[in-house]
Amino acid sequence: MSAVIDGFAVVLEPTNLLYCLVGVVIGMLIGVLPGLGPAATIAILLPVTFGMEPVTAVIMLAGIFYGAQYGGTITSVLLRLPGEASSVVTVFDGYALARQGRAGAALGIAAIGSFVGGTLSIVALTFVAPIVAGFALDFGPPEYTLLALLGIMLVATISSGGRIRALAAAGVGLLLATVGRDDFTSAERFTLGNLSLADGIDFVPIAMGLFGLGEILYNLEERHRAVQPPAKVTGVWPSRADLRQSSGAIGRGSVIGFVLGILPGGGAVLSSLAAYALEKRRSKHPERFGQGAIEGVAAPETANNAATTSSFIPLLSLGIPANATMAVIFGALLIQGVTPGPQLVTEHPELFWGVVNSMYIGNVLLLIMSIPLLGVFVRILRVRATVLAPITVLITLVGAYTVNNSVFDIGLVIGFGVLGYLMKKAGFDPGPMVLAFVLGSLLETSLRRSLLLFDGDPTGFVTRPISGTLFAMFLAVVLLPLAGTLLRRRRPAPTAGGEVAAHPEADRPTDTAQTQTGSMEPGPTVNESAENRPADSQQMKSGLVAGKPVSQSPSSTGPADAQVGSMAERPGESPSRNPNSETKEPE
Amino acid sequence: MTTEPADDRPPAAGPSANLIAAAVVVLLGGAAIAGATDLGSGPGTWPMIVGVALVVLGLALAVQARRAEPPERFTRSSLLVVAAVASMIVYVAVIATIGFEIPTLLLAFVWLRFLGKETWRTSIAVSLGIVVVFYALFVGALDVTIPHLF
Numbered sequence: 001m002s003a004v005i006d007g008f009a010v011v012l013e014p015t016n017l018l019y020c021l022v023g024v025v026i027g028m029l030i031g032v033l034p035g036l037g038p039a040a041t042i043a044i045l046l047p048v049t050f051g052m053e054p055v056t057a058v059i060m061l062a063g064i065f066y067g068a069q070y071g072g073t074i075t076s077v078l079l080r081l082p083g084e085a086s087s088v089v090t091v092f093d094g095y096a097l098a099r100q101g102r103a104g105a106a107l108g109i110a111a112i113g114s115f116v117g118g119t120l121s122i123v124a125l126t127f128v129a130p131i132v133a134g135f136a137l138d139f140g141p142p143e144y145t146l147l148a149l150l151g152i153m154l155v156a157t158i159s160s161g162g163r164i165r166a167l168a169a170a171g172v173g174l175l176l177a178t179v180g181r182d183d184f185t186s187a188e189r190f191t192l193g194n195l196s197l198a199d200g201i202d203f204v205p206i207a208m209g210l211f212g213l214g215e216i217l218y219n220l221e222e223r224h225r226a227v228q229p230p231a232k233v234t235g236v237w238p239s240r241a242d243l244r245q246s247s248g249a250i251g252r253g254s255v256i257g258f259v260l261g262i263l264p265g266g267g268a269v270l271s272s273l274a275a276y277a278l279e280k281r282r283s284k285h286p287e288r289f290g291q292g293a294i295e296g297v298a299a300p301e302t303a304n305n306a307a308t309t310s311s312f313i314p315l316l317s318l319g320i321p322a323n324a325t326m327a328v329i330f331g332a333l334l335i336q337g338v339t340p341g342p343q344l345v346t347e348h349p350e351l352f353w354g355v356v357n358s359m360y361i362g363n364v365l366l367l368i369m370s371i372p373l374l375g376v377f378v379r380i381l382r383v384r385a386t387v388l389a390p391i392t393v394l395i396t397l398v399g400a401y402t403v404n405n406s407v408f409d410i411g412l413v414i415g416f417g418v419l420g421y422l423m424k425k426a427g428f429d430p431g432p433m434v435l436a437f438v439l440g441s442l443l444e445t446s447l448r449r450s451l452l453l454f455d456g457d458p459t460g461f462v463t464r465p466i467s468g469t470l471f472a473m474f475l476a477v478v479l480l481p482l483a484g485t486l487l488r489r490r491r492p493a494p495t496a497g498g499e500v501a502a503h504p505e506a507d508r509p510t511d512t513a514q515t516q517t518g519s520m521e522p523g524p525t526v527n528e529s530a531e532n533r534p535a536d537s538q539q540m541k542s543g544l545v546a547g548k549p550v551s552q553s554p555s556s557t558g559p560a561d562a563q564v565g566s567m568a569e570r571p572g573e574s575p576s577r578n579p580n581s582e583t584k585e586p587e
Numbered sequence: 588m589t590t591e592p593a594d595d596r597p598p599a600a601g602p603s604a605n606l607i608a609a610a611v612v613v614l615l616g617g618a619a620i621a622g623a624t625d626l627g628s629g630p631g632t633w634p635m636i637v638g639v640a641l642v643v644l645g646l647a648l649a650v651q652a653r654r655a656e657p658p659e660r661f662t663r664s665s666l667l668v669v670a671a672v673a674s675m676i677v678y679v680a681v682i683a684t685i686g687f688e689i690p691t692l693l694l695a696f697v698w699l700r701f702l703g704k705e706t707w708r709t710s711i712a713v714s715l716g717i718v719v720v721f722y723a724l725f726v727g728a729l730d731v732t733i734p735h736l737f
Contacts, residue, residue, distance in 0.1 A: 162655060168612045168644040174637045175619050187630040190622055220671055220702065221664045386703025387713055390695040393671075394717060397678065398687065402731045410679045418672055426608045426658040444633045 004126065007353025010055055011361050019056050020358050023063025024365045025373070030064075031071020032377045033388060037085070038068040039325040039431070040215045043207040044392065046332055047399035054336040055351050059358040061329050062312075063365070069268065069308055070114055070366055073301055074377050077106045086268035086304040089276040093289060093296030100292050104374075105238040109294055110301040111370040112238070113250045117302035118363040120254040121261070121309035126356060128262075128310075129345070133317035136342035141449035142461050144319075146470035148443040151320045152436050153477045154264040161427040163481065169428050170436035176201055177440025184448060196408045203331035204403050205412035206437055210430040211328070212396045213413055214420020216389060237371075238294070246298035249279045253299040257306025267311045267323040268304040275303035309359055315340050316352060320439070324431035327438045334438075600660040602653045609648035616641025667702050674698070686736035687725075692718045 010016060030041040042064050049057035072087040077094035090110065097106040139147070152170050159166035179190045180200025191197040238246070253275040260271035279299040280289045289296045311322045319341030321327040333340050338351060345352045400413040420430045454460030462468050619638030623631035648655070674697050678690045695714035699705045705713070725731045 164644055164647050164651070165608075165655075168641060168648060171612075171637055171641040171644060172615060175615065175634065175641070178634050178637070182630040185630045187626055189626060189630055189634065217668050217671060220667050221662070384703075384705075386699065386705055387709070389703065390698035390714070391717060393675070393698065394691055394695060394721065397675065398691075398721065398725060398731075398733060401682075401733055402725070405732050407679060407683050410682070414672065414675050414679065417675075421668060425661070426604070427656055428608070447633065 003349040003353050004357070006350060007357040010350050010354035011059070011357045016056050016059050016354070016358065017361065019052070019060040020063045020362050021365055021369075023060035024067040024362055024369060027064035027067020027069075028071040028074075028366075028369065028373070028377065029067075029380060031068030032074050032380050033071075033392075036068075036212075036215060036392070037072065037325075038065050039207075039328055039434075040211040041068045042325060042328045042332070043204075043211040044396050044399065046204050046207065046328070046335075047403045049332060050335065050403060054333070054338050054348075055354040057336055058329070058333060058338075058351070058355045059362075061332055062355060062358060063362045065325060065329070066114070066118065066305060066308055066359075066362055066366060069305060070111065070370055071377070073110045073114075074107060074374070075381065077103055077110070077297070078378065079381065086272045086307075087300070088269075089272050089300045090297055092276075093291070093293050096290065096292035097294070097297065102292065105242055105294065106297045107374060108238040108371065109242055109246050109298045111367050112243075113246065113253065113298045113302035114305035115363050115367040116250050117254040117257050117304075117306035118309050118366075119360060121258045121306035122356060122359045122363070124258050125310055125313055125359075129313045129317045129352075129356070132313060133342040133345045136318050139318075139342065139466065140464075141446040141453060142464055142467040143470060144446040145443060145450050146461065146467050146474055147318060147320050148439045148446065150470060150474050150477065151264045151314075151322070152432065152439060152443075153474060155323060155435050156432050157477060157481065158270065159429045159432050161429050165428045166432045169423065169430065170432040173433035173436030173438075174440045174443065176206065176433075177437050178444065183441070183445060196406070201412065201437075202404065202409065203335065203438065205400055205409050206416050207328050207331060207434055208396055208400055209413040209416025210420035210423075210434055211324075213393065213417025214424060214430060216393050216396070217417055217421040218424045219385065220389060242294045246294050248282075249275070249295035249299040250302045252278060252282075253302030254306045257303035257308075258310045260303075261307030261310030262313050262322070264314060264320065264322045268307045271303040271307040272300035275299040305363075312355070312359075316344055316355070317342060319344075319442070321435060324434055327431075327435040330438050599657040602657060604658040604660070605652035605655050606649055608658060609645050609652055612645030612648060613642050614645075616643075616645055671698065671702060683734055686734045688718055688722065688736050691721060 011020070026045065027038070027041060030036055030044070031038065036044075042061055045061075045064060049060055052060065069086065072082055073090055073094070076082040076087040076090040077098050080091055080095040082088045082091055094103075094106045094110070097103060136143075153167075156163055156166035156170055159169075175190075177200075179197055181187070181198055182189055188198060253271075256275045256278065257268075257271040260274060261267055263270075276289075276296060276299050279293075279295045280286050283289065283293070283295070311326055314320045314322045315326045315330060319330075319339065321330040330340060338344070338348060396413060397410050400410050401407065403409060423430050423433075450460065451458070460467075461471050616638045619634050619641060623633075623635035623638055625631070626634065674694050678694050682690050692714050695717045696710050699713055700707065700710035703710075722735070722737075725733050726735050
């Protein structure tokens with residue numbers, strides 16, 4: 001327990017407090033810019049943290065992370081443009097509230113919900129993470145092999161663009177991780193004789209290129225659509241009635257967020273959807289949802305912040321990042337010379353507890369900053385994308401240089417930026433690639449150590465109790481979706497019309513069409529949209545930014561995957577029948 | 588406000604584009620297998636496994652190429668991206684020799700005026716502003732070793 005208190009002492013050091021504040025504010029500022037989600041924000045700002053102490057660096061990155069999360073909420077409510085996938089559902093009721101002149105109440109309740117969800121989640125994390133870490137101390141190379149494989153597999157399963165594409169991206173990430181000198185034999189691998197590659201490819205240019213620059217290039221192409229100036233924000237504090245109405249939603253959202261956040265691949269996106277769906281189902285007046293129900297903002301915002309926090313558990317206690325953003329933070333830690341894993345609590349208690357406790361402070365700062373700074377954010381939203389793009393791109397390029405003082409690194413960032421852009425065009429999510437790259441050397445090293453341990457006999461993975469269990473889970477994750485696909489094929493194939501019915505109005509031009517900017521990612525899928533009134537999902541039409549096909553259960557592949565992006569990409573083909581069907585049940 | 592067409596997404600490319608993507612994955616896997624063979628077992632084992640996996644995944648992508656969502660087509664505005672990348676390549680090529688100030692000014696200006704269609708006045712003002720702020724930040728405050736003229 002004393003370690004916990006020492007952690008507070010670490011956080012309350014003025015430097016750390018300052019960087020926590022800076023992180024939250026920068027995170028919010030950049031999170032407000034449509035198109036740059038938390039992963040991109042952290043990636044672009046990675047170089048800033050290098051001169052810092054590890055604790056300070058992680059505290060700042062964590063601050064950026066939840067700041068960016070909240071920044072995305074602001075654009076969801078005011079512009080109907082979710083800054084990132086986890087705020088997609090917030091749009092339904094948040095924007096409806098904004099149109100009723102209650103944007104302030106929506107943003108206020110989102111801030112309060114985020115605070116409560118985040119704080120409850122940290123309390124739980126404080127108790128759960130050391131237990132998980134203690135359990136994981138027994139893990140050997142075989143367990144880590146399977147854990148890393150399981151993590152990649154789960155992230156691929158819920159990634160946008162379909163499982164096979166995600167796995168292919170992950171495969172390329174694993175391959176990139178092999179570039180450089182082999183740890184076991186010092187053989188040079190895939191360096192093409194280039195000295196700069198002998199030590200392997202740095203994580204920073206990959207993350208900055210794929211997430212940061214790739215995103216910027218992708219937006220560049222599509223940004224010609226003007227953004228409507230946001231509605232005026234008044235009355236930031238939610239009323240007593242709002243609070244009373246939302247309290248249940250905030251409580252349930254916290255629990256859902258915490259639980260789903262721990263799961264690899266789950267995280268903020270899934271939990272915000274689940275929390276929204278639950279509130280709607282519980283409500284006596286579900287028809288209010290989509291027309292400005294305050295719970296519809298409170299639940300997902302609470303849940304995504306709770307999940308954001310709890311997704312630190314697998315990272316800090318197992319050393320396995322649960323999602324793309326955590327992969328970036330993982331990479332940042334490795335660069336700082338800290339390897340996250342079960343030993344972290346015992347070997348670097350000041351780091352572990354410093355980071356955990358900084359989240360309390362960060363959440364308080366988030367609550368304090370979000371409300372007075374709202375006016376600033378609204379003003380930022382008025383800055384044109386054409387002006388912001390060169391600024392972000394130059395920060396990225398110069399930042400990439402400063403990490404190793406290497407021009408070669410800038411070149412790598414540009415190369416990976418082009419790759420990230422092309423991947424997005426082709427419907428490949430760069431997230432699994434970055435995650436696999438980060439886990440690549442751990443995976444290979446563990447695999448080869450395991451095989452040495454087993455004298456080359458791979459059945460050893462099955463016979464050890466823990467790795468055997470993990471192997472069974474791995475098989476389940478691989479085989480269940482396959483079984484689902486096969487079953488679905490037996491039944492009459494769903495028609496294209498049935499698949500796209502989730503967005504029945506997508507082909508109708510809307511009066512608000514000009515507010516859509518080009519910052520969207522492909523693959524908007526929110527099954528809730530099917531349940532909303534037609535007019536509402538019409539507003540939603542392509543205002544969805546879904547980094548991940550959030551509505552896809554792990555068992556949906558094949559035809560269901562194909563539907564994910566096509567319904568937005570080919571709006572003209574969406575027939576208007578069957579408006580009440582849900583995406584979950586394509587047939 | 589101009590009225591934009593309802594489909595704000597670039598038009599979808601044909602299914603053949605999916606085949607190209609699948610081919611790229613297969614080729615990458617093939618390259619990995621070739622490289623792994625040269626390395627031999629030991630250092631080459633893991634790249635071999637990943638390479639085989641990539642080939643299999645690429646083939647699977649090819650099989651479902653017709654059913655999968657089609658990639659986005661390259662449109663006229665994709666030329667903006669080509670221009671942007673070209674400007675960055677020039678930037679990298681010259682930054683080590685002539686310092687970051689002039690390339691930064693030019694890159695910002697090109698992006699603002701030609702890619703962003705901002706006015707001359709805005710473009711000049713903003714790009715000058717960026718250079719001044721960057722200089723103050725990176726050279727003045729952070730004392731980064733970035734090559735600079737002054």
